[in-house]
Amino acid sequence: MLTRIVVHYGEIGTKGGNRQVFETSMRRNILAALSPIGGVRVRMVDNRFFVSLDEEGVPAAKLSLSKVFGVVWFAHVEGAPLSYPEILETSIRVLAGARKEASFRVRVRRPNKSFPMGSQEMARKLGEDIIERLGLQVNLSLPDVTLYVDIISDEALVYREHLKGPGGLPVGVSGRVLHLLSGGIDSPVAAWLMMKRGCTPVYLHFYVAPSAEPIVQSKIGELVRELSQSGEETRLILIPFSPYQLETIDLPSDYEPIVFRRFMRMVAENLASRLEFPAISTGDNLAQVASQTLQNIACIDSGSSLPTLRPLLGYDKDEIVQLARQIGTYETSILDYKDCCSIVSSHPRTRMKIADVDEAGRRHGFDELAARCISMGSMATFRDGAIQLRPLSAVLDARSERLNELGPERASG
Numbered sequence: 001m002l003t004r005i006v007v008h009y010g011e012i013g014t015k016g017g018n019r020q021v022f023e024t025s026m027r028r029n030i031l032a033a034l035s036p037i038g039g040v041r042v043r044m045v046d047n048r049f050f051v052s053l054d055e056e057g058v059p060a061a062k063l064s065l066s067k068v069f070g071v072v073w074f075a076h077v078e079g080a081p082l083s084y085p086e087i088l089e090t091s092i093r094v095l096a097g098a099r100k101e102a103s104f105r106v107r108v109r110r111p112n113k114s115f116p117m118g119s120q121e122m123a124r125k126l127g128e129d130i131i132e133r134l135g136l137q138v139n140l141s142l143p144d145v146t147l148y149v150d151i152i153s154d155e156a157l158v159y160r161e162h163l164k165g166p167g168g169l170p171v172g173v174s175g176r177v178l179h180l181l182s183g184g185i186d187s188p189v190a191a192w193l194m195m196k197r198g199c200t201p202v203y204l205h206f207y208v209a210p211s212a213e214p215i216v217q218s219k220i221g222e223l224v225r226e227l228s229q230s231g232e233e234t235r236l237i238l239i240p241f242s243p244y245q246l247e248t249i250d251l252p253s254d255y256e257p258i259v260f261r262r263f264m265r266m267v268a269e270n271l272a273s274r275l276e277f278p279a280i281s282t283g284d285n286l287a288q289v290a291s292q293t294l295q296n297i298a299c300i301d302s303g304s305s306l307p308t309l310r311p312l313l314g315y316d317k318d319e320i321v322q323l324a325r326q327i328g329t330y331e332t333s334i335l336d337y338k339d340c341c342s343i344v345s346s347h348p349r350t351r352m353k354i355a356d357v358d359e360a361g362r363r364h365g366f367d368e369l370a371a372r373c374i375s376m377g378s379m380a381t382f383r384d385g386a387i388q389l390r391p392l393s394a395v396l397d398a399r400s401e402r403l404n405e406l407g408p409e410r411a412s413g
């Protein structure tokens with residue numbers, strides 16, 4: 001039997017001229033997230049989306065909608081014609097599963113002001129009639145069940161669950177960002193926060209293994225999958241670390257962490273410029289580890305022309321861990337993995353000098369080295385549970401092909 005879920009969004013309703021772009025992206029993202037369920041339709045009425053689907057798909061749809069950015073809240077609703085007796089009968093049906101001794105309250109909202117009964121009056125009358133019909137107890141402050149009735153333009157929506165979405169903006173509306181993904185706890189959380197502000201991350205990972213294949217099967221591929229909302233295509237660029245390692249073998253060990261991070265940033269900048277992404281993002285935090293002092297961050301960013309966004313800058317580690325658990329990446333992040341940063345020395349100077357980092361880059365020919373590493377890179381595309389791995393050069397070479405490769409640009413600015 002067909003049923004409906006109503007989905008409310010917040011900020012996108014306030015974005016003036018961009019409103020249509022936001023709503024189109026939101027609709028597309030809802031459809032993509034619910035695509036595994038099948039037979040789903042999404043319609044917009046009165047600043048809310050109505051998702052029509054088969055009753056059987058409701059539990060899976062609720063789980064998916066709770067992860068779609070832009071969704072503020074949603075509810076599995078029954079519709080009733082705009083007449084009090086019909087609304088009462090629908091309310092009785094919606095409350096049918098409640099225990100006999102359960103307490104309840106009624107919340108009525110009436111955006112449709114032409115309905116003759118006021119919201120207080122209707123809440124009171126529904127309350128009285130429900131007590132009489134079902135024998136439930138009223139408890140206005142801490143009820144077991146809340147019955148919600150929304151009077152909208154052409155019907156009343158009756159429901160008893162008010163479910164929270166993640167809020168934020170629909171993924172895609174802020175454009176693409178090249179996100180440096182390590183195997184650690186922080187960078188997946190940072191990617192999630194970028195998505196929450198409407199960015200589509202294309203992931204970039206530097207790997208130690210002899211080839212890219214095992215990396216897509218490792219926790220790195222798993223993290224990318226966990227961060228993708230189902231139904232969406234996601235891309236991961238894989239760059240080998242070994243040419244860098246051979247070239248910089250004589251680097252003083254207290255230079256290694258910052259010089260390597262500067263190198264990663266140069267590769268990222270090269271790629272982001274060629275792919276026409278306006279920004280790079282990372283999981284850096286301020287002063288969490290020695291490589292992240294303000295002075296060292298300045299060394300890493302020096303010479304970049306693209307902004308590097310660091311959404312975790314203001315978070316404490318335990319807040320990051322809590323978010324990682326909440327979004328489901330924590331258990332994967334703590335699995336064993338041989339990361340580049342576990343090979344380079346982990347004891348940097350806390351105050352590197354920009355001139356020394358620049359000098360190391362010049363001496364080791366970082367521009368040429370970055371180009372060489374990129375030429376050995378690969379791109380993995382994750383789609384519907386399958387992964388396609390191809391040389392990165394094929395994507396970078398042809399501009400038109402490249403733009404197709406990256407999927408439709410959803411941003412309007």
Ligand code: ATP
Pocket residue numbers: 179180181182183184185186187188204205206207264281282283284285288289291339340341
């Ligand atoms: P994380 O938990 O994200 O690894 P961290 O606290 O361990 O962060 P670093 O190891 O200094 O800090 O890494 C800082 C940031 O640099 C990471 O958040 C990530 O954005 C990027 N980074 C580190 N290693 C890699 C890598 N191998 N590939 C791509 N990006 C990386």
Ligand code: MG
Pocket residue numbers: 182183184341
């Ligand atoms: Mg790390």
